[in-house]
Amino acid sequence: MKKYDFNQVIDRKNTFSFKWDNVNYADKDMLPMPVADMDFPIADEILAAIDQITNHKILGYSIVPESLQIAAQQKIKEDYAWDTDLAWQVWIPGIVPGITAACAAFSSPEDGILTAVPVYHPFHLVAGWLGHPLHTFPMIEESGRWTFDFVAFENALKKGPKVFLFCNPHNPGGTVFSAEEIHRIKVLCKQYDCTIISDEIHADLIIDPEVKHTCIQSEISFFATSKAYNTAGLGGAVAIIPDAATRLAFQKKTFGFFPMLSRHSIEVMLATYAMSSDWMDSLLPYLRSNHALLLNRMNQLPGISMLPLEATYLAWIGFDSKLHGDFQKRLFDAGLHVLRGDQFLGGDFVRLNFACPEVQLRKAIEIIEGVVHASH
Numbered sequence: 001m002k003k004y005d006f007n008q009v010i011d012r013k014n015t016f017s018f019k020w021d022n023v024n025y026a027d028k029d030m031l032p033m034p035v036a037d038m039d040f041p042i043a044d045e046i047l048a049a050i051d052q053i054t055n056h057k058i059l060g061y062s063i064v065p066e067s068l069q070i071a072a073q074q075k076i077k078e079d080y081a082w083d084t085d086l087a088w089q090v091w092i093p094g095i096v097p098g099i100t101a102a103c104a105a106f107s108s109p110e111d112g113i114l115t116a117v118p119v120y121h122p123f124h125l126v127a128g129w130l131g132h133p134l135h136t137f138p139m140i141e142e143s144g145r146w147t148f149d150f151v152a153f154e155n156a157l158k159k160g161p162k163v164f165l166f167c168n169p170h171n172p173g174g175t176v177f178s179a180e181e182i183h184r185i186k187v188l189c190k191q192y193d194c195t196i197i198s199d200e201i202h203a204d205l206i207i208d209p210e211v212k213h214t215c216i217q218s219e220i221s222f223f224a225t226s227k228a229y230n231t232a233g234l235g236g237a238v239a240i241i242p243d244a245a246t247r248l249a250f251q252k253k254t255f256g257f258f259p260m261l262s263r264h265s266i267e268v269m270l271a272t273y274a275m276s277s278d279w280m281d282s283l284l285p286y287l288r289s290n291h292a293l294l295l296n297r298m299n300q301l302p303g304i305s306m307l308p309l310e311a312t313y314l315a316w317i318g319f320d321s322k323l324h325g326d327f328q329k330r331l332f333d334a335g336l337h338v339l340r341g342d343q344f345l346g347g348d349f350v351r352l353n354f355a356c357p358e359v360q361l362r363k364a365i366e367i368i369e370g371v372v373h374a375s376h
């Protein structure tokens with residue numbers, strides 16, 4: 001078994017990285033922890049797939065081969081216990097455009113889109129992009145984790161949204177919804193005739209080894225290997241849509257809008273589905289260790305609180321009124337870029353991506369500690 005070394009710091013500057021080459025950092029020595037990609041090298045099998053294309057020397061339009069369809073089908077069955085049909089698959093360049101197309105197909109300016117907040121920003125922004133009403137209800141803290149306020153959820157469903165955008169596991173906050181919670185969500189959405197559009201991109205990034213991801217098996221469910229295997233940006237995801245009419249309605253919103261998948265994304269996804277578990281077996285313990293370090297240090301700070309994540313590498317860190325004002329900006333001025341809670345409709349929080357070498361995380365923690373101590 002190969003063990004990957006995620007302590008290795010690889011310079012990502014000048015690679016057109018959205019994270020590292022942000023124009024706002026131009027003359028600054030910044031530690032960036034915003035957007036969700038990892039500062040870790042990808043698996044050898046993926047590198048080999050890319051090398052193979054390079055050596056072949058030709059690109060061009062590509063088809064999604066049956067081998068990729070079968071690989072995705074097998075993973076969904078083995079890892080998420082959902083037995084799906086190949087005909088249910090629609091391959092798309094990314095989940096965000098998939099969500100927009102699904103909302104365009106099933107919501108309308110009369111009814112609108114429902115989501116729990118705080119949430120990954122495209123989930124709430126999509127309403128504005130399409131000109132449809134946005135309905136929200138809050139995530140609440142219960143028994144040391146973030147979950148739905150089910151009373152508020154039902155009240156929001158009563159307003160008649162036709163689409164519920166479900167982030168499963170949840171970003172930010174890292175909730176892995178239990179089988180009971182998933183059942184409750186399904187029952188309520190059925191009762192109020194609301195289509196569930198589920199995004200399961202974080203399903204493999206399980207931080208709490210005691211919990212298990214439950215796939216909601218909804219009308220439209222999105223899966224991708226890009227987040228867990230650090231190939232975000234390359235494109236490639238699959239929508240599983242069991243009902244033929246629903247599938248066609250979705251596809252109609254993609255025709256002419258979605259590009260074909262690139263050869264790179266197809267070969268990389270194939271390699272990802274086929275690869276050994278070595279990379280993931282190195283990644284998860286590393287992320288868990290970073291998570292434990294961050295959680296411990298944050299919860300020792302006055303005015304700062306963080307709940308343990310069940311999944312994702314995106315910490316959701318709360319700050320109290322003493323640190324109010326512009327905590328995110330003070331961190332930024334001190335050299336750490338994290339995202340503002342407002343971006344997720346989340347208020348007095350920041351979101352920090354800890355998928356980085358431990359030495360970088362320690363530096364980020366020191367910056368936060370310095371800013372907090374200076375604010376008291």
Ligand SMILES: Cc1ncc(COP(=O)(O)O)c(C=O)c1O
Nearest residue numbers: 036094095096120171199201237
């Ligand atoms: C919940 C969620 N869905 C989708 C994405 C992005 O997916 P894609 O790059 O396939 O559009 C992200 C990226 O952070 C995410 O957190």
